[in-house]
Amino acid sequence: MRTSRTLLGFFNASAFCLFWLTNHAVDSAKLSAPEKVTGAYGGSVTISCQYNQRFRNYTKYWCKGPVYELCTILQKTPKRKDNDRGAIVDDQEAGVFTMTMTSLNKSDEGKYWCVIARLGRNTYIGVQLELSDTVITTTSTPFITNEEASWWMALRWILFSIMLFCVVATHIITWRIKAVRKTPPQQQLHHQNSQNIYD
Incomplete structure (x- = not known):
């Protein structure tokens, strides 16, 4: 017995x-973004978050915080907040939403999150923003194509x-x-x- x-x-x-494990693997295929982005003090930076086309009509947002569950929402689609230093644009045809941040300063450094709002559990991926006095560079991960997601x-x-x-x-x-x-x-x-x- x-x-x-x-x-x-x-x-x-x-x-x-x-x-x-399989569910986690599929979640990772739903959304992709750069792992790390480096911007210049006083400059601007644009981060692109690519998603599967079946999420084109879902709400997307951009938030900041070391831990996703406690992050602060900065911008959200389709109702964008009035902010001179940041804007979010969702290109549903391309399956990409982008966040542009301008006039970067020391307080802008840290962990950000690209998020797709879903019932039950949101899909999200982290982006680390670092600032320096040098030329802007971006370290990114390959985007997941629709064929790979399928x-x-x-x-x-x-x-x-x-x-x-x-x-x-x-x-x-x-x-x-x-x-x-x-x-x-x-x-x-x-x-x-x-x-x-x-x-």
């Missing part, structure tokens, strides 16, 4: 981890099917083990003898 419970727990834990979606369903098969198989094996253990010893012996006769 203890063995079957351990086996069941192992497969359930593995299935949960597999589902979480590939991730297909992979998720394949892995989910494998996970579901493992869970069902585990339950069947556990049920059969319990059924054998509940069978009276004399009936088990009779069944074993019958098998020996046919062998």
Whole structure:
């Protein structure tokens, strides 16, 4: 009995981890942005956040804070805040929203977040802004194309099917083990003898 419970727990834990990893991988394919952007003091910088086309009509926003859950929203679509030093533009045809910050100063340095507002859980990615007296440079990550996003979606369903098969198989094996253990010893012996006769 203890063995079957351990086996069941192992497969359930593995299935949960597999589902979480595939879901995380798909989330990462929904939104992409530069990891780090360097701007010049007094200058301006534009950060582009690319998203999957199925989120074209969703609200996007730009917020600041070391931790996403506690970040402060600076700009939001479609209702942009009146701000002489920052503006957000959502190009739904291209699947990109951009945030432009001007007159950069020391207080502008820090962690920012590109965010797609969704029911349940928002999709977000962090961007580190650093300032210097040198020429502006940008370190970016490759954008995820729609074909790559579709590939991730297909992979998720394949892995989910494998996970579901493992869970069902585990339950069947556990049920059969319990059924054998509940069978009276004399009936088990009779069944074993019958098998020996046919062998």
